[in-house]
Amino acid sequence: AQKVTQAQTEISVVEKEDVTLDCVYETRDTTYYLFWYKQPPSGELVFLIRRNSFDEQNEISGRYSWNFQKSTSSFNFTITASQVVDSAVYFCALRIDDKIIFGKGTRLHILP
Amino acid sequence: EAQVTQNPRYLITVTGKKLTVTCSQNMNHEYMSWYRQDPGLGLRQIYYSMNVEVTDKGDVPEGYKVSRKEKRNFPLILESPSPNQTSLYFCASSFGYNEQFFGPGTRLTVL
Numbered sequence: 001a002q003k004v005t006q007a008q009t010e011i012s013v014v015e016k017e018d019v020t021l022d023c024v025y026e027t028r029d030t031t032y033y034l035f036w037y038k039q040p041p042s043g044e045l046v047f048l049i050r051r052n053s054f055d056e057q058n059e060i061s062g063r064y065s066w067n068f069q070k071s072t073s074s075f076n077f078t079i080t081a082s083q084v085v086d087s088a089v090y091f092c093a094l095r096i097d098d099k100i101i102f103g104k105g106t107r108l109h110i111l112p
Numbered sequence: 113e114a115q116v117t118q119n120p121r122y123l124i125t126v127t128g129k130k131l132t133v134t135c136s137q138n139m140n141h142e143y144m145s146w147y148r149q150d151p152g153l154g155l156r157q158i159y160y161s162m163n164v165e166v167t168d169k170g171d172v173p174e175g176y177k178v179s180r181k182e183k184r185n186f187p188l189i190l191e192s193p194s195p196n197q198t199s200l201y202f203c204a205s206s207f208g209y210n211e212q213f214f215g216p217g218t219r220l221t222v223l
Binding site for chain 2: 035043050095100
């Protein structure tokens with residue numbers, strides 16, 4: 001069965017701290033895609049990153065970085081030097097063929 | 113401007129009264145999908161479509177219908193809504209296996 005687990009339901013950190021959001025997925029397929037989306041308090045869903053199963057290279061984009069490890073079926077997301085504007089719900093998603101499965105999301109509070 | 117539009121944005125209705133939520137995209141995307149978002153459950157896929165006249169069930173299709181007669185439109189139909197379909201609904205589209213573009217959401221309340 002395919003599944004995405006975001007074990008951290010809610011996280012609070014003080015501004016400027018680093019924070020890592022965990023994402024663990026389950027699939028027997030060898031070809032799949034992983035995504036992260038952000039949902040700020042305004043409610044829209046914003047794409048952050050996509051990774052395919054054959055590309056384990058980690059990625060950094062400004063204060064954001066992603067660690068993809070097939071050995072542990074994880075695709076974790078780190079925000080460095082967090083800011084209040086990073087407060088949002090973050091979703092990890094798995095796409096296999098045409099089906100897409102989202103995790104339940106992690107609500108991140110950045111406290112000033 | 114590239115976008116996914118949904119209408120209506122807010123809807124309050126009563127049990128059993130058929131309704132349709134429209135979704136349209138102007139990016140010529142083949143893939144379109146509907147999700148519902150409920151507190152603590154994340155987003156769950158209702159139906160998806162790979163192209164015109166090709167639709168398939170997601171994880172929570174019961175009580176919903178869709179159609180894809182044109183590439184740009186993917187309406188969600190609730191033939192006989194029930195209170196457990198009260199939710200926030202998102203439509204999304206994508207090109208191939210790229211990222212999805214989401215509509216602004218439709219908040220549905222079924223009394």
